[in-house]
Amino acid sequence: xxxxxIEMFDExxxxxxxxxxxxxxxxxxxxxxxxWQAFVIATKEPLNPIKQDVKKGxxxxxxxxFPHKGYIWNYGALPQTWEDPSHKDKETDCCGDNDPIDxxxxxxxxxxxxxxxxxxxxxxxxxxxxxxxxxxVIAINANDEDxxxxxxxxxxRKSRPGHLEATVEWFRKYxxxxxxxxxxxxxxxxxKDKDFxxxxxxxxxxxxxxLVQKQTNAGGIECKNMSCCNSPFxxxxxxxxAVVQSVRASKNRLRQQQW
Numbered sequence: 001x002x003x004x005x006i007e008m009f010d011e012x013x014x015x016x017x018x019x020x021x022x023x024x025x026x027x028x029x030x031x032x033x034x035x036w037q038a039f040v041i042a043t044k045e046p047l048n049p050i051k052q053d054v055k056k057g058x059x060x061x062x063x064x065x066f067p068h069k070g071y072i073w074n075y076g077a078l079p080q081t082w083e084d085p086s087h088k089d090k091e092t093d094c095c096g097d098n099d100p101i102d103x104x105x106x107x108x109x110x111x112x113x114x115x116x117x118x119x120x121x122x123x124x125x126x127x128x129x130x131x132x133x134x135x136x137v138i139a140i141n142a143n144d145e146d147x148x149x150x151x152x153x154x155x156x157r158k159s160r161p162g163h164l165e166a167t168v169e170w171f172r173k174y175x176x177x178x179x180x181x182x183x184x185x186x187x188x189x190x191x192k193d194k195d196f197x198x199x200x201x202x203x204x205x206x207x208x209x210x211l212v213q214k215q216t217n218a219g220g221i222e223c224k225n226m227s228c229c230n231s232p233f234x235x236x237x238x239x240x241x242a243v244v245q246s247v248r249a250s251k252n253r254l255r256q257q258q259w
């Protein structure tokens with residue numbers, strides 16, 4: 001089938017980005033559905049595909065943190081953002097984790113990996129993963145039945161008792177079954193409001209802009225794109241399709257070998 005690939009660091013995914021932020025809205029690329037397993041946006045591969053995470057040559061699964069199964073929200077990332085590992089956050093004194101900024105969509109609809117939705121930003125959690133800054137934006141699908149009545153983090157606290165606390169505990173413990181330490185948090189694990197969240201998103205957007213303009217160390221990130229104006233990483237749609245076709249051919253050969 002024909003395709004028009006759009007990668008995480010492309011401009012097309014977030015046209016009129018500033019306008020969205022002005023209204024506390026942004027586009028979210030879903031990588032994991034609620035109760036799904038460990039899929040990731042592979043930022044170091046061409047076109048940044050969504051695929052199951054692999055650690056030490058084995059497929060990685062997210063442990064079930066009682067009483068939850070898998071992720072407890074739709075989970076993904078904002079395109080056109082990047083947590084720069086060379087940038088030290090002045091509030092937490094930690095550097096970025098070299099990924100797009102993560103988002104938890106607390107809406108009622110279960111989304112699919114690869115789906116792009118518009119979300120309303122409500123707040124943010126400052127998670128620190130083994131010394132790296134790993135912001136978690138709390139948002140809700142703009143088309144969700146509760147979107148109109150949820151406008152800030154306090155609305156979430158009042159209308160969904162225990163949801164924010166469960167989010168902190170899930171992020172604190174979800175890597176412990178893999179033998180890793182509990183994650184830590186800035187601001188004593190308190191959620192910051194939507195205005196603070198928007199400023200963090202704007203900051204990571206500026207870091208992304210420097211990344212795709214080759215004004216900073218890419219840190220291994222694959223920045224090829226089809227629409228970022230004046231980006232030295234820009235390539236054509238035909239070249240992008242060739243990448244997809246090459247991956248498909250490689251997978252077909254692997255299947256044939258397995259049979």
